Amino acid sequence: MTRTVENEHEHEYDVVVLGAGPVGENVVDRVRAAGLTAAIVEAELLGGECSYWACMPSKALLRPVLARSDARKVPGLRGAVHGPLDALDVFAHRDETVGHWKDDGQVDWLDSIGVRVYRGHGRLSGPRRVTVEGPEGDRHALTARHAVAVCTGSRAVLPPLPGLAGARPWTSREATSSDRVPGRLIVVGGGVVGVEMATAWHALGSHVTLLVRGDGLLPRMEPFVGERVAEALRARGADVLTGASVEAVVRDGGSGPVTVVLEGGDTVEGDEVLFATGRAPRTEDVGLETVGLEPGSWLDVDDSLRVTGSDWLYAVGDVNHRALLTHQGKYQARIAGAAIAARAAGDTLEDAAPWGSHAATADHAAVPQVVFCDPEAAAVGLSLAEAERAGHRVRAVDVEMSSVAGAGLYAHGYRGRARMVVDLEREVLLGATFVGPAVGELLHAATVAVTAEVPVSRLWHAVPSYPTLGEVWLRLLEAYRDGAGTV
Template sequence: MTADQTFDVIVIGAGSTGENVADVVVKGGLTAVLVESELVGGECSYWACMPSKALLRGTEVLEEARAVGGAAAAVTGEQDVAATLARRNSFTSNWDDSGQVTWVDGAGIALVRGAGRLDGEKRVVVTAADGSTSTLTARHAVVVCTGSEAAVPPLEGIDDVEVWTAREATSAQQVPGRLVILGGGVVGVEMATAWSALGSQVTLLQRGDRLLAGQEPEAGDAVAASLRDRGVDVQLNTSVTAVRKDGDGVVVVTGAGEVRGDQFLVAAGRRARTGDIGLDTVGLAPGSTWTSTTPSGSAAWTGSTASATPTAAGCSPTWASTRPARPPRRSSPGPPASRSRWPTGHRSSPPPTPRPPRR
């Protein structure tokens, strides 16, 4: 890319939402560019949906077999931890996004690596890893698909300890001996299930009176019972007030006492990743969790939930989400490498070129 480029639509964020937006734009006969500072494919492919389910799959299969008369006798051992983690790694292509990049190129979408920041209406300044900058200009609109990030509460001492978020929990290469989890939502209960099955001693701290507060009460009760059956120490109605280092581990201070662990996972929700993308340069508040369009209605929009947004300067309404969305569906002959079931090392020959996402 040269220092200055012009496209019909600029998409900041190359996660599944950004990929779909850019694909729709190109299918409509316009030009589009994706701006991405991390891995093309986003949170779902590398630190959320894909690796978390890969971590859970072995446990699920073993438990199903043990529940079937005649099959249970065949289950004579436990999970191979190293093999489970290696399989998880393969689902992320070892955090290599070259397969996703191949799809982007094949779809006719341009890609610029770096952190994108609005610089007035329809302008984005991209800062590359080496510090160099380039300017992109949109003829029609800039779409913000920057997703979300873990919300870490300002607990006393939190800045002095090594904190896991969902990213670290889904990509860890070693099983923690003792894992303390703050938060009983989906991330908290999934990671409690996964790591306890792989040998970790897990304590789950939930401020409310049940897990999965956004679901039916029976669901939270059933999950709590299941976790306890697995040996997880589920503590409800427990508020965390502080954390501190304890040698190589951590001490979590609650209203009921102290809990010690080797790793501290904060799974206390997520927030929109809109704090430093230049929203102020187009008349919007930095850190906004939901905005529609700029005052003139043509430069940028974002959302905190996957909600349809208003039409912007000739572009069809799109899904601009600040939470991880489902990955684009791709049909045979095969998906990009990072969503593939092929074994590690399959890229020794080029992967088949898939068709674009279906809707």
């Protein structure tokens, strides 16, 4: 239903989605497949952060970095890989990957599945109501018969440091979209964004100084992962400083070199500084106050992604703070779409038990992640420390990847490490972690094992092909059988 009242256009749909990134797009895809009508609202590019400023451009920058690194370790090939990367060619590939920051393809796809797109800033204006302020001053009042889904994602957080606002710092957006290689790049933060961008820009020609406030890199993974990654960065000539707390940033006139002042008075000078120090939800101006919620807050949800205390509002993806990963947000979107459709049909959520089609259980037990640094890092499920904190009686079993024949064939001098965390009560995997070249391709097997709670005794019958990196599973099982590991 559509009508116009005093220059305001009113429209009604079954489902209205705020945010047209991968998460919002998956919600409307699922509800449309169930026969519901849907509208989606977006103030920037359809496709969202991941498509234009995060996952896709960062991996486009990193792919040649990792390919060159691998090639230099292959006998007969390493001598052919000379000189620096062609930064302009890398940037051109990145620009092509993100569609030159145009979203025509996304528009066509949404149109093809019958989703109405509203360009502009969307805000809740009461229960089941969304108001959109368009770029040309047009105004639309949308009513959702069944559900509104907030899928507005997250944004980079800049700490309240003296001088930072005038120093024109990079966030993840500038780091993935710059078409210029700074001579010296200071990276503040040792998490995924900091490590990946330090890897990419060092390989593209910047001298990188990575400042980490804590004791090591990638603190949410097993400690040995951050140790291996830091060692590799230093070996290639990057400076990695741990225990480095930033107190101020100085950039005279907003141009010229930037100076980072550390606790204790030491300074680091660079041409650009990237702050990769966390994310905040994009909920500060989406009208949460009109439905009794706190603006700018993370939104608490149940496993069907419905906001606590509501029977119509859903929060999917980064905004619920369960797992700030694109693939996990898309998983949540599939769950939410199925739940919205079932409730719209008047059905009870009979499949809402853990691992059912209406429950985002993997958010708790089996979140996979690959960090595309050099060496790669990959993990799923619980680390040893997380499993112990959760009260499980566990054993962690480690093996060096060099014990696998496929590792030596993949690269001369291959170095890597693998760990599986086993629940000793049930003898199933709670988690697995890998660090080494190309280990991201090992992760889905681990994700299946953790998600399906495959008994260790059955894993012996999952025979890895010879000679592949996947044989590390056999080495892990042998070590577990022989009693190795930490209990």
